[in-house]
Amino acid sequence: MRDSQITLTVGESRHLQATDASDAAAKAVWSSSDSKIAAVSADGAVTAVAPGSCTITATLSADSTVFGNVTVTVVPAQTESPENSDEIGTTEPIPAKTEPPAAQADPTEPTYIQGILIANKTYALPKTFDPGVDPEAKAMFDKMQKAAAQEGLNIYISSGYRSYDYQVKVYNSMVKAYGKKYADEVSARPGYSEHQTGLVFDLNSIDLSFAQTKESKWVDAHAHEYGFIIRYPEGKDAITGYSYEPWHLRYLGVENATKVYNSGLTLEEYLGITSKYPD
Ligand SMILES: [Zn+2]
Known part of the structure:
Protein backbone atom coordinates (compact mmCIF):
# COMPACT_ATOMS: atom_id res chain seq x y z
CA MET A 1 0.00 0.00 0.00
CA ARG A 2 1.17 3.47 -0.83
CA ASP A 3 0.34 5.10 2.53
CA SER A 4 -0.24 3.51 5.90
CA GLN A 5 -1.95 6.65 7.15
CA ILE A 6 -3.73 9.46 5.35
CA THR A 7 -5.64 12.52 6.43
CA LEU A 8 -8.55 13.82 4.38
CA THR A 9 -10.93 16.72 4.85
CA VAL A 10 -14.66 16.07 4.71
CA GLY A 11 -15.74 15.73 1.08
CA GLU A 12 -12.21 15.04 -0.18
CA SER A 13 -11.37 11.87 -2.16
CA ARG A 14 -8.15 9.94 -2.60
CA HIS A 15 -7.51 6.99 -4.85
CA LEU A 16 -5.59 4.21 -3.10
CA GLN A 17 -3.67 1.48 -4.87
CA ALA A 18 -3.45 -1.95 -3.30
CA THR A 19 -0.05 -2.52 -4.91
CA ASP A 20 2.02 -1.56 -7.92
CA ALA A 21 3.60 -4.96 -7.64
CA SER A 22 4.46 -6.69 -10.85
CA ASP A 23 3.99 -9.85 -8.84
CA ALA A 24 0.45 -9.38 -7.61
CA ALA A 25 -1.95 -10.87 -10.08
CA ALA A 26 -5.32 -10.66 -8.44
CA THR A 57 -8.43 -2.63 4.13
CA ALA A 58 -7.47 -4.14 0.79
CA THR A 59 -7.63 -7.91 0.53
CA LEU A 60 -6.83 -10.28 -2.29
CA SER A 61 -10.08 -11.64 -3.71
CA ALA A 62 -8.57 -15.07 -4.42
CA ASP A 63 -7.70 -16.06 -0.86
CA SER A 64 -8.48 -13.05 1.37
CA THR A 65 -4.78 -12.28 1.97
CA VAL A 66 -4.58 -8.75 3.34
CA PHE A 67 -2.57 -6.46 1.04
CA GLY A 68 -2.55 -3.79 3.68
CA ASN A 69 -4.43 -1.32 5.82
CA VAL A 70 -4.65 2.43 5.64
CA THR A 71 -5.74 4.43 8.65
CA VAL A 72 -7.88 7.30 7.43
CA THR A 73 -8.31 10.35 9.63
CA VAL A 74 -11.06 12.67 8.48
CA VAL A 75 -10.88 16.26 9.66
CA PRO A 76 -13.51 19.01 9.32
CA ALA A 77 -13.40 20.88 6.02
CA GLN A 78 -12.06 24.17 7.45
CA THR A 79 -9.00 22.47 9.02
CA GLU A 80 -5.78 22.30 7.04
CA SER A 81 -4.70 18.72 6.46
CA PRO A 82 -1.07 17.98 7.32
CA GLU A 83 1.43 17.23 4.58
CA ASN A 84 1.68 13.64 3.45
CA SER A 85 4.41 12.19 5.68
CA ASP A 86 5.78 10.18 2.75
CA GLU A 87 7.10 13.37 1.23
CA ILE A 88 9.29 14.19 4.22
CA GLY A 89 12.87 13.05 3.94
CA THR A 90 12.69 12.20 0.25
CA THR A 91 16.22 12.07 -1.06
CA GLU A 92 16.98 14.32 -4.00
CA PRO A 93 18.13 12.29 -6.98
CA ILE A 94 21.87 12.53 -7.47
CA PRO A 95 22.81 14.01 -10.83
CA ALA A 96 23.72 11.48 -13.48
CA LYS A 97 27.43 11.37 -14.27
CA THR A 98 26.51 11.28 -17.93
CA GLU A 99 23.25 11.98 -19.73
CA PRO A 100 21.11 8.81 -19.40
CA PRO A 101 20.43 7.00 -22.68
CA ALA A 102 17.15 7.68 -24.47
CA ALA A 103 14.36 5.20 -23.82
CA GLN A 104 13.08 3.09 -26.70
CA ALA A 105 9.68 1.40 -26.72
CA ASP A 106 10.86 -1.61 -28.72
CA PRO A 107 14.63 -1.77 -28.31
CA THR A 108 16.92 -4.19 -30.11
CA GLU A 109 19.61 -4.09 -27.39
CA PRO A 110 19.32 -4.12 -23.58
CA THR A 111 20.32 -0.92 -21.74
CA TYR A 112 23.41 -0.89 -19.50
CA ILE A 113 24.16 2.17 -17.36
CA PRO A 126 14.24 -6.53 -26.21
CA LYS A 127 11.68 -9.25 -26.97
CA THR A 128 14.58 -11.50 -27.90
CA PHE A 129 16.46 -10.97 -24.60
CA ASP A 130 16.13 -14.42 -23.09
CA PRO A 131 19.09 -15.12 -20.78
CA GLY A 132 17.47 -17.49 -18.27
CA VAL A 133 18.58 -17.42 -14.63
CA ASP A 134 22.03 -15.84 -14.25
CA PRO A 135 24.35 -18.56 -12.86
CA GLU A 136 26.42 -16.13 -10.76
CA ALA A 137 23.29 -14.60 -9.21
CA LYS A 138 21.96 -18.09 -8.43
CA ALA A 139 25.27 -19.18 -6.88
CA MET A 140 25.30 -16.07 -4.68
CA PHE A 141 21.69 -16.67 -3.69
CA ASP A 142 22.64 -20.21 -2.63
CA LYS A 143 25.49 -18.79 -0.53
CA MET A 144 23.13 -16.26 1.08
CA GLN A 145 20.55 -18.98 1.74
CA LYS A 146 23.19 -21.07 3.57
CA ALA A 147 24.26 -18.08 5.68
CA ALA A 148 20.63 -17.38 6.61
CA ALA A 149 20.11 -21.05 7.49
CA GLN A 150 23.02 -20.82 9.96
CA GLU A 151 20.97 -18.14 11.74
CA GLY A 152 17.99 -20.49 11.75
CA LEU A 153 16.25 -18.59 8.96
CA ASN A 154 14.59 -20.07 5.90
CA ILE A 155 14.77 -18.06 2.68
CA TYR A 156 13.76 -19.55 -0.64
CA ILE A 157 13.01 -18.43 -4.19
CA SER A 158 9.31 -18.09 -5.04
CA SER A 159 9.80 -16.59 -8.48
CA GLY A 160 12.93 -16.04 -10.55
CA TYR A 161 13.43 -15.75 -14.29
CA ARG A 162 10.37 -14.84 -16.36
CA SER A 163 10.55 -14.73 -20.15
CA TYR A 164 9.10 -12.02 -22.40
CA ASP A 165 6.50 -14.50 -23.70
CA TYR A 166 5.45 -15.40 -20.15
CA GLN A 167 4.98 -11.71 -19.33
CA VAL A 168 2.87 -11.24 -22.51
CA LYS A 169 0.46 -13.88 -21.18
CA VAL A 170 0.34 -12.41 -17.65
CA TYR A 171 -0.11 -8.81 -18.80
CA ASN A 172 -2.66 -9.56 -21.53
CA SER A 173 -4.80 -11.64 -19.20
CA MET A 174 -4.77 -8.76 -16.68
CA VAL A 175 -5.74 -6.22 -19.38
CA LYS A 176 -8.52 -8.50 -20.59
CA ALA A 177 -9.89 -9.03 -17.09
CA TYR A 178 -9.47 -5.56 -15.55
CA GLY A 179 -8.44 -3.05 -18.22
CA LYS A 180 -5.10 -1.44 -19.03
CA LYS A 181 -5.01 1.02 -16.12
CA TYR A 182 -5.36 -1.65 -13.45
CA ALA A 183 -3.10 -4.07 -15.33
CA ASP A 184 -0.36 -1.40 -15.27
CA GLU A 185 -0.79 -1.03 -11.52
CA VAL A 186 -0.33 -4.69 -10.67
CA SER A 187 1.73 -6.22 -13.47
CA ALA A 188 4.65 -5.13 -15.64
CA ARG A 189 4.21 -4.70 -19.39
CA PRO A 190 6.12 -7.27 -21.48
CA GLY A 191 9.77 -6.20 -21.77
CA TYR A 192 9.56 -4.00 -18.67
CA SER A 193 9.68 -6.70 -15.97
CA GLU A 194 13.00 -6.89 -14.16
CA HIS A 195 12.42 -10.63 -13.85
CA GLN A 196 13.34 -10.90 -17.56
CA THR A 197 16.95 -9.98 -16.67
CA GLY A 198 17.53 -13.34 -14.95
CA LEU A 199 19.05 -11.32 -12.09
CA VAL A 200 15.96 -11.16 -9.86
CA PHE A 201 14.57 -13.45 -7.19
CA ASP A 202 11.32 -13.00 -5.30
CA LEU A 203 11.70 -14.53 -1.86
CA ASN A 204 9.31 -16.46 0.35
CA SER A 205 5.74 -15.14 0.48
CA ILE A 206 5.18 -12.49 -2.20
CA ASP A 207 3.13 -10.44 0.20
CA LEU A 208 3.71 -7.40 2.42
CA SER A 209 3.48 -9.65 5.48
CA PHE A 210 6.97 -10.86 4.49
CA ALA A 211 8.34 -7.51 5.73
CA GLN A 212 7.35 -8.49 9.29
CA THR A 213 9.39 -11.72 9.26
CA LYS A 214 12.87 -12.31 10.71
CA ILE A 229 19.60 -5.06 -3.20
CA ILE A 230 15.97 -4.64 -2.14
CA ARG A 231 15.00 -3.16 -5.47
CA TYR A 232 11.71 -1.42 -4.55
CA PRO A 233 12.10 0.09 -1.07
CA GLU A 234 9.23 1.52 0.95
CA GLY A 235 8.04 5.04 0.08
CA LYS A 236 9.97 5.24 -3.22
CA ASP A 237 7.07 4.40 -5.54
CA ALA A 238 7.34 7.62 -7.51
CA ILE A 239 11.04 6.97 -8.19
CA THR A 240 11.18 3.22 -8.85
CA GLY A 241 7.71 3.00 -10.42
CA TYR A 242 6.74 0.26 -7.94
CA SER A 243 5.41 0.25 -4.41
CA TYR A 244 7.31 -1.51 -1.62
CA GLU A 245 8.30 -5.08 -2.48
CA PRO A 246 10.38 -6.40 0.43
CA TRP A 247 10.65 -9.77 -1.35
CA HIS A 248 12.05 -8.58 -4.72
CA LEU A 249 15.86 -8.88 -4.78
CA ARG A 250 18.03 -7.70 -7.67
CA TYR A 251 21.56 -9.01 -8.16
CA LEU A 252 24.16 -6.30 -8.90
CA GLY A 253 27.32 -8.04 -7.70
CA VAL A 254 28.83 -7.42 -4.26
CA GLU A 255 30.69 -4.22 -5.18
CA ASN A 256 27.74 -2.40 -6.79
CA ALA A 257 25.17 -3.73 -4.32
CA THR A 258 27.30 -2.53 -1.40
CA LYS A 259 27.70 0.92 -2.99
CA VAL A 260 23.95 1.24 -3.59
CA TYR A 261 23.18 -0.07 -0.07
CA ASN A 262 25.59 2.39 1.56
CA SER A 263 24.21 5.29 -0.51
CA GLY A 264 20.71 4.70 0.88
CA LEU A 265 19.40 5.43 -2.61
CA THR A 266 17.22 3.46 -5.00
CA LEU A 267 18.94 2.16 -8.13
CA GLU A 268 17.16 4.89 -10.14
CA GLU A 269 18.52 7.64 -7.86
CA TYR A 270 21.97 6.06 -7.76
CA LEU A 271 22.16 6.03 -11.57
CA GLY A 272 20.22 9.29 -12.09
CA ILE A 273 17.51 7.70 -14.24
CA THR A 274 13.69 7.65 -14.29
CA SER A 275 11.20 4.78 -14.23
CA LYS A 276 8.09 5.90 -16.10
CA TYR A 277 6.13 4.34 -18.93
CA PRO A 278 6.22 6.49 -22.09
CA ASP A 279 2.38 6.73 -22.04
ZN1 LIG B 1 9.59 -9.55 -8.26
Missing part, protein backbone atom coordinates in the same frame (compact mmCIF):
# COMPACT_ATOMS: atom_id res chain seq x y z
CA LYS A 27 -7.79 -7.86 -7.94
CA ALA A 28 -8.09 -6.21 -4.57
CA VAL A 29 -11.32 -6.09 -2.60
CA TRP A 30 -11.73 -2.87 -0.60
CA SER A 31 -13.56 -2.36 2.66
CA SER A 32 -13.96 0.37 5.29
CA SER A 33 -14.27 -0.28 9.02
CA ASP A 34 -16.70 2.65 9.19
CA SER A 35 -18.21 3.92 5.96
CA LYS A 36 -19.94 6.74 7.88
CA ILE A 37 -16.45 8.25 8.33
CA ALA A 38 -14.80 7.23 5.06
CA ALA A 39 -16.33 5.20 2.25
CA VAL A 40 -14.31 3.21 -0.29
CA SER A 41 -15.36 2.26 -3.81
CA ALA A 42 -14.71 -1.05 -5.56
CA ASP A 43 -11.64 0.45 -7.26
CA GLY A 44 -10.08 1.93 -4.10
CA ALA A 45 -11.35 5.53 -4.21
CA VAL A 46 -11.74 6.74 -0.61
CA THR A 47 -14.19 9.53 0.12
CA ALA A 48 -14.13 11.35 3.46
CA VAL A 49 -17.68 11.52 4.83
CA ALA A 50 -17.48 12.83 8.40
CA PRO A 51 -14.77 13.69 10.98
CA GLY A 52 -13.28 10.67 12.75
CA SER A 53 -10.93 7.79 12.09
CA CYS A 54 -11.36 4.41 10.42
CA THR A 55 -9.39 1.73 8.61
CA ILE A 56 -9.51 0.93 4.91
CA GLN A 114 27.53 2.24 -15.57
CA GLY A 115 27.75 -1.44 -16.46
CA ILE A 116 24.42 -2.27 -14.78
CA LEU A 117 21.65 -3.92 -16.82
CA ILE A 118 18.48 -1.84 -16.48
CA ALA A 119 14.87 -3.00 -16.80
CA ASN A 120 12.33 -0.54 -15.43
CA LYS A 121 9.35 1.46 -16.70
CA THR A 122 11.63 3.75 -18.76
CA TYR A 123 14.01 1.12 -20.14
CA ALA A 124 12.50 -1.97 -21.73
CA LEU A 125 14.33 -5.16 -22.65
CA GLU A 215 13.88 -13.49 7.25
CA SER A 216 12.98 -10.13 5.68
CA LYS A 217 14.85 -8.19 8.37
CA TRP A 218 17.94 -10.37 7.89
CA VAL A 219 17.78 -9.93 4.11
CA ASP A 220 17.46 -6.13 4.54
CA ALA A 221 20.69 -6.07 6.55
CA HIS A 222 22.75 -8.67 4.67
CA ALA A 223 21.59 -9.03 1.04
CA HIS A 224 24.23 -6.57 -0.23
CA GLU A 225 26.99 -8.77 1.22
CA TYR A 226 25.90 -11.34 -1.38
CA GLY A 227 25.42 -8.80 -4.18
CA PHE A 228 21.67 -8.19 -3.87
